[in-house]
Amino acid sequence: MKKLMSIARLIFINLAIFLILLFVVNFLVGVYLKNSNTKSRADLPNYQDNREYARKIFQDYNKVNHLYEPFVGWKTKPYNGETTNIDEKGIRKTIAASQKSDSAKIVRFFGGSTLWGEGADDHNTIPSLFQKLNSDFKVYNHGQLAYNSRQNLDALISLYEEGKKSDIVIFYDGVNDAAFLCPSDVEVPGHRLVPMFRGKLYTSYFSMIKEAIGKIFFDKLILLSKKINPAERDEMYNCLSSPEKAEAIADFMLTNWEIAHDIVTSRGGKFYAILQPAAYVGNPRVDHLDLGPVLGENFRQVYKLFYQKIKEKQYPWVYDLSASFNGNEHIFIDFCHVSPNGNQIIAKEINAVLE
Template structure:
């Protein structure tokens, strides 16, 4: 009897080992298949027809970015230095060859997500860098951070005030991250992109750690390949289109954050400007060169429509709607929100005309 039990256990263990080995093997094979079926680089888009070599390098450097924990905001860029991309010890992107104005001159601080940071562009052609070139006697700071929304930008502003920094004038460039990262059904309002991940990783306990290790070894690449071959139904991922209360919550969230930032800046003698940034789903930009997600687009349009209506109703004279900025015959977008350097030039020109430094 005992011998039979041990024989059964051995049979189960051997089969489990074979199963795990096969899962591991399939996962490795899937990682190679994913590389072979990878979408063409964004550097191949018509936006970069005159600068492909630079674009490839810029995008490669972007993919090498590393991040660390930052109090109150969640994360920020770690220092980095390459040919076209530089991030200083404070996590801020900068252009090493830019003219640096004397500290006595006026300060203008730009806040936003990766579009403000300059994804898809070299240091010299981000929105703040172009603005700096237009206004060499102004001190310009790029506080943009990847995936930051309007609330995180407020936290960065408060951190600067806590440190005793002179604030000067402030520009918030928001909209994309507040909508695309708050409309998913598993993200609360207020919240940010990594809220569900932080919850699992920090408070999930040993069970979450064990699952993550198991997933990394045996499943993650296989699941990605399955999703690539048979894309999931994302109607369940975004729920703003089925949840009017959430749409209103996001609108209130953004307006409230902008009002708070406005108060913080103006009370310190500065000028505050909020900009509702362009996004490929709103207006009439040239986007036939892109594959855009329908579900995200429907959710974005709902929130943007409600937000634009609210801005016009309350008649804020310090909020500017720039959703029409790319309604021209140029290739500007490189995905649903990021743009090539010509897009940054357009926005920098619009900002210049608005704040009149």
Template structure:
């Protein structure tokens, strides 16, 4: 009888142990996969307003906005050494990406080798064209103004270091552009100023490192951690002050030095190959006096906040550019009026892209 009761207790304890282990390790992957499936498939079919930017006043005269943001959410990326990532080939109504990961300007130049074009544009998602169809990105509109065939080398999250590496790659494979534009500022600050990253980091350095360093145990509990992060984000329980450029002078100085050195190296490469280099300090919603009354931008401007990083670092970059006497196109205040251009703190709608492309074209037309 005693043995039977002992066996029963052991079985019950083993069952409890299995339930606990399952709740920590086995169940979270299924819950996480179910959540992702629900988010990507079912919810996207139930509602077409997942991305609220499509409903902004900026798009009141555009019937393609919802389709654009729907396609944007379907894009995937592939890893590449030295440049980090590129989006995979995609064919849509508002977004088309070729097999090399470069966004097309329009259907009329789909067959042109992008490396052979006369004007090259490098930058992050603002140059890539988040919020605009293929023919209304900055490179596409510039092509119409200038009659220079243009290539959009932009990619979401790219810093000046990634732009420089991609520039070198495309010269090596035979490119000979007449003009090259680097459109930078936001990503070098928004990523490198994060506490866990340094002056030479890309936006995904920490993620890639974590994946490579995962032990067998961490791989098992990984889905549990991911699920916990989702819950933190949903209930806004995380600390939003995870930047340190405004309190770490050594790091902020290195970021500025790296930023400007990348521009200088790119300039030397372009000019040594017979081209003209134009670095551009990009606009963003926290700089100058743009109309952002239609947006719900983060208003926290204290120490360690995202806003404070941009205000602090843009000032340092501009001071250093003046000190080095490096010519650049300053577009930081291009939207200082009452028009609705921004769709978030950095991306603009097609009217904004047109204003930027026109300003760039007029600048180089005067100089040439």
């Protein structure tokens, strides 16, 4: 009996040491991964004229939180910062040129984080810059982080159900449909957080314990494995290896645009759909960025189909602005988000579309 107790104690001590070492290694790998990505986007050449203010922009961005929202999945919580302000409805502030009359035309922008304005302050989002060009309009920024075209459609429907007026509706899409529907664990129709929602809803205690153990001992090691193993990275996306999925994504976005167009125009409004730029398409300057090649290959496959279907449909209300950033100017701050100079270009081009 004494010998069994001694063996059990030895096993327990060794197991405890192993778990402690595993926890420490996992923690240190997490620190390494965080430090390897700590180069702030504020340090990019895009912001060389005012890096301190750019840091404030990203500090505010990192403080923005989300809550559940019916149908669309999530929306931003209210927030008041030096560069970023979000009201109680989750709508980012659009800087108005002056107080608008009740008869002013209502213009509503829908899109993901690029439209919302990641990388810019309230004054330099696309809707705010468009508002400055059109002082007789009242402009709203309904952009939300990671929204794709279907979520924009659902958000639009919810607004009409609330009795909100819309004279002009603009969808700014493409990036989130291509990038966040291409992961292998996301189906069409879907959105970026489908795997997370499925993993957390109606889970058993066993699943919760398993997730907690994973976070404590394994999750950073798995991330490191994916970072250094090209084969694992390749398996993250399947639009290139599955042409039918890429086709489904392209049809998904065009159909969402068609439905939005029908809803808006049947209520007396005008609808415009904009295919947005991305660092993976066209000829923008990207030598200052570290872009993932695997995502790029899958992304281009979907955008190629976007171009094809837009050309086939010949809708007069669809505009391809994906080449708007071609040239030698530093505009992109990652594969899709841009500094204020990029938003200014898009605001002017959308203004020209409406004119």
